[in-house]
Amino acid sequence: MTTIDAFGLTDVGKVRPQNEDQFVVASLRKSVRIRHTSLSDPGLGDRLGGAEAYLFVIADGVGGRPGGELASGSVVASLLEFVDQAVVCYHSLDVDQEHEFLDRLEQSVHRAHERVLRDFGSAGKGPATTLTMITLTWPRAYLVHVGDSRAYYLRQGRLRQITRDQTTGEYMVDVGAWTEEQAARAKVAANLTSSIGGSEMTPAVGLIDLEAGDVVLLCTDGLNKHVSDERIAEVLRGTGTAEAMCRELVDEALRSGGTDNVTVIVARAAG
């Protein structure tokens, strides 16, 4: 397996009183080993064992609702438990097992959603969160995505967004009801059409085969609302470590305003 250099970093930003983002960078064997986390219980799921796969998770508690931090923390903690069960079958996945594996990953998100509803209240009224999760069993990266956090990858210098924002603005432009300009002006454009704990929760599922030299980025919108894709690409094209890239991206978001919590995960596949 290609060596993966992965790191995660979060910052409360300059405006928000608390950080409602969460992240996990974990290596997987028969269970979950946490590398870095913003959770208060970093020992959750921790086990001995060499890395055979990786789990990258980012969650952004939905602003404007009480308990966003609780929701995102609860979701990430739940996911670790559920994904731990799901990855039992990740070893040497063949094409027939792959469907089951994808099912399990998606189910883990549904179960996390149900847990948030159970713990914090009814759909659409209690706290909610985004979620972007990548499970990497080299070279295949499996993605489950809810909300407007993002996953990108850089290959041969070109940055591409893997996820699509599940927001009102994106949806209205897609169906032709709004122009891009109308979406940019509309206050409700940033509202999530899908979130964990929300009234709608429709995970997008996908995968991509990585290549040596690729760089994967997961981020909350605290990054992309301040840092352009062009600038993100510049940083990821660098030769530094994943940690250095994370620090540079977060610093850039803070220098550009830091109006939101900002969280990034960078994973570099050795070239």
Added chain:
Amino acid sequence: MIQKKVCMVGVYGTGKTSLVQQYVHSIFSVKYHSTVGVKIDRKVVDIGGTPVTLVLWDVAGRDATQDIPASYLKGAHAFLFVVDGTRRTTFEQLADLRALARGAAGDVPAMVALNKADLKAEWALTERDEAALVTEGWHHLRTSAKTGACVEEAFGWLAGATLRDGSKRP
């Protein structure tokens, strides 16, 4: 429940994602987004009383810089090759794409969607082209992801074909 992997294969911009969106969610997006990697959707269909989950692998289209990785096509139970009926070059790559798919998954059921059939004024394929498909053993339909024309029929035919082909792959 029986699950069948159906891969959408074609050149970029032929409407693979739009066909899946129309079939699964009954929506048509006017904004073009190129697919990155593979987007996966599911739909449960009833085939002669047998529920079947179609796992639809919407594979990023071939373009000048990137071919379709054969690794995405392995284990497919069926292929839907998508041609943009307004771009003849997308039709001309069918044989090559079929060879790629056969190499990855063997001789499994396949059909061709001649998509964007609503764009009649820009249609670039001839009756001879369609006759050639028949001669070469292709099952094909003119589809429109925008209007929904023949979308259900295309996926329904593939679903049925995978069941009839069930002896070849579990």
